[in-house]
Amino acid sequence: MTRTVTVLGAGAMGSALATPFREAGWQVNLWGTWLDDHLLEACRQDQPHPRTGVRLAKGTCLFESGQLLDALADAELVAVAIASVGVLEVVRRALPGLGDARALLLASKGFSPDAEGRVRLFPDALRSLASEHGQRLPPIVAIGGPCKANEVAAGRWTAAIFGCTNRSIADQAANAVSTSAYRAATTDDEVGVEICAPMKNVYAIGLGLADGLQERAELEERTEEPFHDFKAAVFAQAVSEMVTLCRFVSGRSETAVGLAGVGDLEVTGLSGRNKLYGARIGRGESAPDALAAMTAAEQTVEGVPAAHLAKDLVDQRDAAAWSSLPLLSAILETLDGHPDAPARVAEAVLPRAAAISASGQPTAIS
Amino acid sequence: MTRTVTVLGAGAMGSALATPFREAGWQVNLWGTWLDDHLLEACRQDQPHPRTGVRLAKGTCLFESGQLLDALADAELVAVAIASVGVLEVVRRALPGLGDARALLLASKGFSPDAEGRVRLFPDALRSLASEHGQRLPPIVAIGGPCKANEVAAGRWTAAIFGCTNRSIADQAANAVSTSAYRAATTDDEVGVEICAPMKNVYAIGLGLADGLQERAELEERTEEPFHDFKAAVFAQAVSEMVTLCRFVSGRSETAVGLAGVGDLEVTGLSGRNKLYGARIGRGESAPDALAAMTAAEQTVEGVPAAHLAKDLVDQRDAAAWSSLPLLSAILETLDGHPDAPARVAEAVLPRAAAISASGQPTAIS
Numbered sequence: 001m002t003r004t005v006t007v008l009g010a011g012a013m014g015s016a017l018a019t020p021f022r023e024a025g026w027q028v029n030l031w032g033t034w035l036d037d038h039l040l041e042a043c044r045q046d047q048p049h050p051r052t053g054v055r056l057a058k059g060t061c062l063f064e065s066g067q068l069l070d071a072l073a074d075a076e077l078v079a080v081a082i083a084s085v086g087v088l089e090v091v092r093r094a095l096p097g098l099g100d101a102r103a104l105l106l107a108s109k110g111f112s113p114d115a116e117g118r119v120r121l122f123p124d125a126l127r128s129l130a131s132e133h134g135q136r137l138p139p140i141v142a143i144g145g146p147c148k149a150n151e152v153a154a155g156r157w158t159a160a161i162f163g164c165t166n167r168s169i170a171d172q173a174a175n176a177v178s179t180s181a182y183r184a185a186t187t188d189d190e191v192g193v194e195i196c197a198p199m200k201n202v203y204a205i206g207l208g209l210a211d212g213l214q215e216r217a218e219l220e221e222r223t224e225e226p227f228h229d230f231k232a233a234v235f236a237q238a239v240s241e242m243v244t245l246c247r248f249v250s251g252r253s254e255t256a257v258g259l260a261g262v263g264d265l266e267v268t269g270l271s272g273r274n275k276l277y278g279a280r281i282g283r284g285e286s287a288p289d290a291l292a293a294m295t296a297a298e299q300t301v302e303g304v305p306a307a308h309l310a311k312d313l314v315d316q317r318d319a320a321a322w323s324s325l326p327l328l329s330a331i332l333e334t335l336d337g338h339p340d341a342p343a344r345v346a347e348a349v350l351p352r353a354a355a356i357s358a359s360g361q362p363t364a365i366s
Numbered sequence: 367m368t369r370t371v372t373v374l375g376a377g378a379m380g381s382a383l384a385t386p387f388r389e390a391g392w393q394v395n396l397w398g399t400w401l402d403d404h405l406l407e408a409c410r411q412d413q414p415h416p417r418t419g420v421r422l423a424k425g426t427c428l429f430e431s432g433q434l435l436d437a438l439a440d441a442e443l444v445a446v447a448i449a450s451v452g453v454l455e456v457v458r459r460a461l462p463g464l465g466d467a468r469a470l471l472l473a474s475k476g477f478s479p480d481a482e483g484r485v486r487l488f489p490d491a492l493r494s495l496a497s498e499h500g501q502r503l504p505p506i507v508a509i510g511g512p513c514k515a516n517e518v519a520a521g522r523w524t525a526a527i528f529g530c531t532n533r534s535i536a537d538q539a540a541n542a543v544s545t546s547a548y549r550a551a552t553t554d555d556e557v558g559v560e561i562c563a564p565m566k567n568v569y570a571i572g573l574g575l576a577d578g579l580q581e582r583a584e585l586e587e588r589t590e591e592p593f594h595d596f597k598a599a600v601f602a603q604a605v606s607e608m609v610t611l612c613r614f615v616s617g618r619s620e621t622a623v624g625l626a627g628v629g630d631l632e633v634t635g636l637s638g639r640n641k642l643y644g645a646r647i648g649r650g651e652s653a654p655d656a657l658a659a660m661t662a663a664e665q666t667v668e669g670v671p672a673a674h675l676a677k678d679l680v681d682q683r684d685a686a687a688w689s690s691l692p693l694l695s696a697i698l699e700t701l702d703g704h705p706d707a708p709a710r711v712a713e714a715v716l717p718r719a720a721a722i723s724a725s726g727q728p729t730a731i732s
Binding site for chain 1: 715
């Protein structure tokens with residue numbers, strides 16, 4: 001019996017997921033948004049996908065933006081892999097076709113303010129949206145963990161984590177789409193998986209600063225020592241803050257310390273746009289100039305809006321938590337154009353300066 | 367009043383620590399072992415230190431191997447920065463000069479079996495050694511965290527963590543040697559700091575495999591996709607296992623999730639000999655060939671003996687813990703020459719394969 005998964009979004013991650021889904025034996029309907037026509041065209045000509053550099057998995061069925069409900073017909077699973085900004089609009093249009101789906105796999109990640117400006121994670125926003133239209137969504141399975149689209153597309157080993165408040169649904173979905181290369185762990189901590197994903201983009205900006213400092217030191221000071229100690233200090237503080245933020249939305253610290261947090265932060269610090277944006281600032285560009293350059297190159301830096309929405313989230317839920325989030329504060333000041341962002345971030349992640357006596361001499365050890 | 371810190375070991379880390387210690391206002395006596403004569407000679411000629419590429423901090427006093435007790439005279443602090451293999455012998459010789467020291471800062475890290483072969487961490491081994499000689503050591507402050515010697519020497523931002531069972535001593539030592547660039551957090555979890563340091567070397571071998579696979583793929587398959595997802599999956603599993611090992615020796619999980627574990631693993635996965643050894647194996651060299659090549663280049667791979675001693679530690683204390691340590695098992699098989707180490711490690715770090723029905727079709731989602 002043919003079983004169908006419909007993937008909404010034919011960008012990097014949407015097209016990449018076709019690789020494990022096809023390998024696991026599914027009929028894959030890949031639907032492109034109104035912005036994806038040229039991507040589908042490249043796939044039809046069997047060229048590498050423009051966003052991943054990898055050819056689409058053989059046997060994937062392509063659907064144009066006008067064919068949304070056709071693409072959803074008979075879908076047992078629906079995977080949402082739309083850029084954050086378009087998620088709500090696409091799911092709204094897809095609602096009439098979601099009735100038979102057993103689960104909604106959510107690869108898109110981010111924060112979404114409601115009409116009153118209250119910041120929510122996507123699953124809550126999507127359930128509210130469906131409810132406003134008198135519908136119920138199928139169970140949402142949040143997809144997290146260190147999954148670069150080009151590597152998933154190429155069949156590189158990848159460990160995802162599927163989070164669903166109904167753990168059994170997460171298990172079944174993981175079993176249904178796992179392959180020898182693409183494997184999914186499971187958790188019932190939906191909110192933990194959801195909040196780690198945008199936050200790792202925010203913190204990757206801090207990791208990038210260290211890489212940029214190293215490039216600048218090589219060029220200007222002709223010193224060879226990298227800033228790896230600094231990068232690692234940022235990394236450790238980022239993990240600590242992701243643990244805090246997980247608890248903050250009633251998620252679990254294990255999620256932040258596992259694939260969804262530590263794992264995804266590691267991969268995001270190795271490559272990607274958020275890191276590259278941080279590296280530009282570390283090299284000495286102003287934050288606005290760096291962002292303009294990225295935008296001009298059609299490179300979205302998802303960590304920037306996520307940082308501002310995370311600020312709202314903290315302000316709205318418990319402003320006292322800021323004392324545990326010095327790195328997030330420092331990154332927000334970086335985005336706002338702090339004149340010495342690396343020093344500001346260092347002050348946030350390094351342990352407090354030593355208490356030196358008034359004489360300038362170290363204090364005695366008793 | 368002049369206050370003196372004596373650093374035992376003039377290799378990379380010993381010479382590097384002179385930078386913050388001098389900056390913090392200490393008289394620094396740097397003592398070289400019988401293997402360090404050529405290193406001291408380079409320092410005397412104001413050449414870059416051969417192991418760090420950075421000039422020794424100005425005003426550091428140098429002591430030859432025969433001048434051990436002279437170097438220790440009036441030392442308020444003694445820092446041990448000897449290669450693991452020489453730690454016990456050097457401290458044994460230093461015992462007569464340690465009487466006045468207020469704390470023993472322990473930068474050397476590793477496991478040390480006792481006469482019966484029972485594996486201990488260095489602080490226990492050193493306290494036993496002193497006791498056998500009818501002496502008591504000053505309080506031991508374990509130094510951990512992401513501290514590359516060349517970066518510490520160059521005054522790059524560095525976040526260390528000082529662990530002492532007497533937290534107040536850790537705080538005082540941290541205050542006494544911290545500078546604007548070198549900062550130390552503190553903990554009373556001495557064993558946690560101690561066990562993370564050798565284990566991060568072991569796990570960095572696994573991180574290196576991913577880098578080696580990428581190099582091989584570029585050369586042989588001409589594919590460009592890296593193995594970052596794999597590296598991140600290894601990283602997340604390594605953190606999970608360091609948490610397990612911390613608890614195992616009555617340390618705390620926060621230590622493994624903080625600077626000593628996550629932070630030090632991050633920096634060790636960015637560069638260093640353990641990672642390079644793993645990369646050789648990932649490129650396709652056999653483990654013995656890779657180790658021979660490193661040894662020929664005078665590059666000690668500390669993770670190799672540490673892995674074998676960690677195996678003994680687990681076997682001796684609680685063999686049931688192996689079920690939580692699949693990556694350590696896989697790395698041990700890698701060192702023993704497993705014919706496909708990357709696949710063996712992938713099997714250890716990727717979530718379990720999907721349960722596929724006998725028909726080869728995915729199972730239904732109910």
